[in-house]
Amino acid sequence: MHQLTIVKVGGKIVEEEASLERLLHDFSMLENSKVLVHGGGRSATKIAERLGIESKMVNGRRITDAEMLKVVTMVYGGLVNKNLVARLQALNVNALGLTGADMNIMLSEKRPVKEIDYGFVGDVKKVDAGLLSSLIAQGVVPVLSPLTHDKNGNLLNTNADTIAGEAAKALAEYFDVTLIYCFEKRGVLRDENDDDSVIPQINTELFNKYVAEGIIQGGMIPKLENAFDALKKGVKKVIITEASQLGKSSGTTVVLK
Amino acid sequence: MHQLTIVKVGGKIVEEEASLERLLHDFSMLENSKVLVHGGGRSATKIAERLGIESKMVNGRRITDAEMLKVVTMVYGGLVNKNLVARLQALNVNALGLTGADMNIMLSEKRPVKEIDYGFVGDVKKVDAGLLSSLIAQGVVPVLSPLTHDKNGNLLNTNADTIAGEAAKALAEYFDVTLIYCFEKRGVLRDENDDDSVIPQINTELFNKYVAEGIIQGGMIPKLENAFDALKKGVKKVIITEASQLGKSSGTTVVLK
Numbered sequence: 001m002h003q004l005t006i007v008k009v010g011g012k013i014v015e016e017e018a019s020l021e022r023l024l025h026d027f028s029m030l031e032n033s034k035v036l037v038h039g040g041g042r043s044a045t046k047i048a049e050r051l052g053i054e055s056k057m058v059n060g061r062r063i064t065d066a067e068m069l070k071v072v073t074m075v076y077g078g079l080v081n082k083n084l085v086a087r088l089q090a091l092n093v094n095a096l097g098l099t100g101a102d103m104n105i106m107l108s109e110k111r112p113v114k115e116i117d118y119g120f121v122g123d124v125k126k127v128d129a130g131l132l133s134s135l136i137a138q139g140v141v142p143v144l145s146p147l148t149h150d151k152n153g154n155l156l157n158t159n160a161d162t163i164a165g166e167a168a169k170a171l172a173e174y175f176d177v178t179l180i181y182c183f184e185k186r187g188v189l190r191d192e193n194d195d196d197s198v199i200p201q202i203n204t205e206l207f208n209k210y211v212a213e214g215i216i217q218g219g220m221i222p223k224l225e226n227a228f229d230a231l232k233k234g235v236k237k238v239i240i241t242e243a244s245q246l247g248k249s250s251g252t253t254v255v256l257k
Numbered sequence: 258m259h260q261l262t263i264v265k266v267g268g269k270i271v272e273e274e275a276s277l278e279r280l281l282h283d284f285s286m287l288e289n290s291k292v293l294v295h296g297g298g299r300s301a302t303k304i305a306e307r308l309g310i311e312s313k314m315v316n317g318r319r320i321t322d323a324e325m326l327k328v329v330t331m332v333y334g335g336l337v338n339k340n341l342v343a344r345l346q347a348l349n350v351n352a353l354g355l356t357g358a359d360m361n362i363m364l365s366e367k368r369p370v371k372e373i374d375y376g377f378v379g380d381v382k383k384v385d386a387g388l389l390s391s392l393i394a395q396g397v398v399p400v401l402s403p404l405t406h407d408k409n410g411n412l413l414n415t416n417a418d419t420i421a422g423e424a425a426k427a428l429a430e431y432f433d434v435t436l437i438y439c440f441e442k443r444g445v446l447r448d449e450n451d452d453d454s455v456i457p458q459i460n461t462e463l464f465n466k467y468v469a470e471g472i473i474q475g476g477m478i479p480k481l482e483n484a485f486d487a488l489k490k491g492v493k494k495v496i497i498t499e500a501s502q503l504g505k506s507s508g509t510t511v512v513l514k
């Protein structure tokens with residue numbers, strides 16, 4: 001099968017000019033077919049603040065009321081996404097910015113209220129990988145923003161790591177998919193205060209051991225759980241690395257066993 | 258040739274819930290292939306005001322400095338565009354929101370500074386009608402926001418009437434195009450205080466006469482000039498009508514002679 005690289009970059013990278021420029025350059029140099037998935041939480045928080053809207057976070061997740069949904073729609077769907085698209089076009093990458101609502105590529109369901117009411121937050125139900133893969137085959141590079149919809153007219157805020165994972169799993173039917181999560185550290189670290197302590201390869205057994213020992217904790221746990229889930233559903237390789245290392249063989253490679 | 262209807266709606270219609278709901282319903286009922294082009298100036302002005310950014314207008318055109326470009330990118334490319342897409346998807350219209358940067362469909366050039374510096378405003382140079390028509394042939398309904406790009410990484414603010422006209426002219430190579438400009442009046446009026454004074458059909462000769470007599474003035478002049486230009490470039494029909502009359506045979510039909 002044809003190779004496809006899906007790169008997820010967090011808000012911090014796309015919101016700082018120097019790191020963004022480098023990321024876009026490195027991304028444009030990837031030879032395979034490719035997809036970019038972006039966040040934008042920091043910009044959303046800043047714009048919300050300027051609009052007098054308070055950002056409420058629970059366990060690192062944004063509570064998205066009606067006003068905050070407008071903010072993330074503006075920031076993720078407009079400001080961040082369209083600037084990435086324009087910048088990629090300048091690098092001769094035929095980028096197409098998409099939310100889940102566009103061509104109904106990613107359908108989700110508003111998260112049911114249990115202990116916490118996350119508001120207009122969507123859990124992905126269905127990805128139209130056929131349509132995406134046909135665009136990719138035509139040379140189009142989808143740039144996915146962390147917004148989905150419920151097909152009842154509502155946009156829903158969806159975590160960008162989840163978007164990347166769901167897109168990777170769905171596209172695994174059409175491509176040999178490598179999923180790369182770029183973030184601010186060099187990879188999964190054995191000691192979070194030592195940037196040189198990157199774990200080069202991790203499998204489920206090691207993961208469980210490191211979690212039990214407290215070596216892996218916090219936001220890295222769901223990130224790795226997503227990675228294992230993606231591998232179980234047919235994604236060939238998951239890499240967790242620093243954005244500046246995109247395209248190089250470094251970081252942590254996640255494997256099932 | 259296959260029929261295509263391009264509908265341009267102004268900000269006022271898409272920004273009020275009742276008129277928006279009706280418009281989207283009527284648009285969804287149009288049987289031909291179709292394209293929606295939207296404005297959003299009122300929302301942009303409101304959001305800019307809340308962000309403490311002053312809106313400067315010259316001859317009805319927005320001066321777009323770097324800060325205002327961010328606002329229109331958020332509002333046109335995100336808030337208005339993505340909400341329209343999600344709402345259309347709920348009506349089973351396979352909408353795809355696009356700026357000119359997406360797949361490089363509409364390339365423009367920053368307007369040269371003469372008497373007035375309009376800032377980040379783009380004059381359209383090239384429309385990729387082949388790509389648009391191939392999407393339309395697949396059942397996709399493009400929803401065009403009034404943003405273009407210069408292929409050097411910059412988004413540019415472009416008048417929505419112009420976007421509609423340029424798309425219509427370029428797509429005339431692939432379809433029999435009807436271009437419908439929806440606005441708040443019933444059509445081109447003989448007496449602007451009399452809603453029943455709609456001119457049912459206007460050609461260049463009548464237009465010149467009415468302009469000379471002061472019957473047609475202000476913003477209607479460039480709108481009609483755009484319409485005549487579109488007809489000269491192969492668009493089959495241009496209609497100027499009230500949004501609530503979409504799909505009905507009313508309003509003003511513009512013809513060359």
